Amino acid sequence: MNIINFTPVAATIGGMIIGLAVVMFFLFNGRLIGISGIAANALSEKNNRFDNLLFLIGLVIGPILYTLFTNKEINITISNSLILLIIAGLLVGIGTRISGGCTSGHGISGLGRFSLRSIIATITFMIVGILTVLIKNYI
Amino acid sequence: MNKLISLLAGIIFGIGLVVSEMINPEKVLSFLDVFGNWDPSLAFVMIGALIVSSPMFHLIKNNKKPLFTDSFNYSKNKDINNRLIIGSSLFGAGWGLGGLCPGPAISSIALLNINSITFVVAMFVGFYLVKFFKLSS
Numbered sequence: 001m002n003i004i005n006f007t008p009v010a011a012t013i014g015g016m017i018i019g020l021a022v023v024m025f026f027l028f029n030g031r032l033i034g035i036s037g038i039a040a041n042a043l044s045e046k047n048n049r050f051d052n053l054l055f056l057i058g059l060v061i062g063p064i065l066y067t068l069f070t071n072k073e074i075n076i077t078i079s080n081s082l083i084l085l086i087i088a089g090l091l092v093g094i095g096t097r098i099s100g101g102c103t104s105g106h107g108i109s110g111l112g113r114f115s116l117r118s119i120i121a122t123i124t125f126m127i128v129g130i131l132t133v134l135i136k137n138y139i
Numbered sequence: 140m141n142k143l144i145s146l147l148a149g150i151i152f153g154i155g156l157v158v159s160e161m162i163n164p165e166k167v168l169s170f171l172d173v174f175g176n177w178d179p180s181l182a183f184v185m186i187g188a189l190i191v192s193s194p195m196f197h198l199i200k201n202n203k204k205p206l207f208t209d210s211f212n213y214s215k216n217k218d219i220n221n222r223l224i225i226g227s228s229l230f231g232a233g234w235g236l237g238g239l240c241p242g243p244a245i246s247s248i249a250l251l252n253i254n255s256i257t258f259v260v261a262m263f264v265g266f267y268l269v270k271f272f273k274l275s276s
């Protein structure tokens with residue numbers, strides 16, 4: 001194991017900003033943030049649809065505002081294989097709805113309220129994620 | 140007012156994804172590459188988020204009601220079953236393949252990157268399939 005590109009300060013500050021969004025949504029609106037649930041329900045549930053859509057719009061505006069105010073470009077590196085991305089997207093969409101949460105819903109909101117269900121979900125998707133990268137990169 | 144909060148919470152969450160670099164699939168894949176070239180940063184995203192949100196959650200949940208809506212509304216589901224494990228495993232596999240989970244994927248629409256948009260469309264098809272076959276938790 002080699003440790004590379006380690007940026008703990010930016011990661012912690014970014015995490016705290018995410019935590020602030022979670023607290024705000026809970027204190028004012030009484031809901032816990034889980035992006036897979038918000039996105040899926042925005043599509044198919046009448047209940048809270050407008051709130052869910054506004055949240056998703058905010059999620060997209062956030063990076064744009066960041067670039068406008070800091071003048072920093074956001075660079076991402078993503079796979080060029082559309083087939084791989086379609087399979088990955090399907091797995092993420094199907095998996096998060098069957099298990100009722102993703103990195104935010106189980107990993108932050110669920111862990112934060114000490115839900116055993118979410119702790120087990122988070123450990124499971126972390127282990128399978130690590131194994132998937134291991135298989136993809138080294139086998 | 141609660142509509143404004145929904146929009147603002149989304150914006151703040153999206154900015155957090157950029158600042159932490161969680162929006163970058165390469166960063167996520169290095170985080171998952173524990174046995175190779177490992178970048179542990181994203182563990183600190185979770186720690187940062189939990190330091191802020193967990194104590195506040197336990198304080199706020201004792202309030203009679205949220206400030207702008209009538210009642211608290213979050214999952215009380217405690218079931219630990221096959222669905223939880225199978226769903227989380229499928230999600231983990233997809234996360235490890237592409238390096239994208241739902242939040243960063245949707246936020247990255249802002250970058251107008253055709254690859255991440257393809258992922259998001261496939262993800263929504265996945266959401267719909269689970270709804271259609273009534274498999275959701």
